[in-house]
Amino acid sequence: MDRVKQHLVDHGVKPSIQRMAIMKYLMENRTHPTADMIFNDLYIEIPTLSKTTVYNTLKLLTEHGAVKTIGIDEKNARFDGDMSPHAHFRCKNCGCIYDIPLDQNDKIFIDGIGELTIDEVHLYYKGFCKNCQQNN
Amino acid sequence: MDRVKQHLVDHGVKPSIQRMAIMKYLMENRTHPTADMIFNDLYIEIPTLSKTTVYNTLKLLTEHGAVKTIGIDEKNARFDGDMSPHAHFRCKNCGCIYDIPLDQNDKIFIDGIGELTIDEVHLYYKGFCKNCQQNN
């Protein structure tokens, strides 16, 4: 059974053509795409694809923990197929997004705080990338 | 000169009735309100207030570092008048937002990573608050 299908099954998501295509896209493209980018790229291979399906599927995959929805971009949601703990950086000028590895010393990824249960941790850095330094 | 006006001046923002009212609101209400909540509350005291002004002002204050715009809520932007370093928690059931103090050991608030300049750090926790534990 292939890697993508297995990932879906492992997270309790019944595989379908569309779900596998979207999951595969996110596993192969580490670009933190928007729903629109995913739709536009997959539309070429799957011309019957609907944008609603992309949104529905991304929500489903997020709920099942198979995908991370990232809120670093105030305009649109970004999606990440890499579930390993890491932070994100976004350039306020060009909008590029990078993964940032976590320092071992940081005790950021925890199970709870007081009486709060935590099941998502988001660490976002915003600033200027190498190319955009001088422009601002 | 009063605390609110001083805060604006310190951040290079020329004070006006509206700007002071919004800044004062955020300094007194640590509720991480939306633009709409701010508008609705201030509209009572300032009936001529426009929602556009609230949005304009919040953007201006954020750009000048007098206010933090928080992206923890995927529906609307939240605003915080407390500029000291701290994290945020949001309950996925009831939507309540709490401030979370940072562990001293965490080296989260840094000036740069490699060739990236950082000027905003956002640490968000999502999960379930005390009251919403059992419901999910």
Next chain:
DNA sequence: ATCAAACTTGTAATGATTACAACATAATAA
């Protein structure tokens, strides 16, 4: 008081996301 710059306001777009109802596909039972 005059004039220009800076602020504020209301209305009209914009645009990402969701609701919904029809259609299609997959799973199950007989």
Next chain:
DNA sequence: TTATTATGTTGTAATCATTACAAGTTTGAT
């Protein structure tokens, strides 16, 4: 297989937070 039901997909039409824009108002300098 066929009938039946549940689940998944699609397209169109809302929704609704935020922004664009143009007109009106206030402020500050001369």
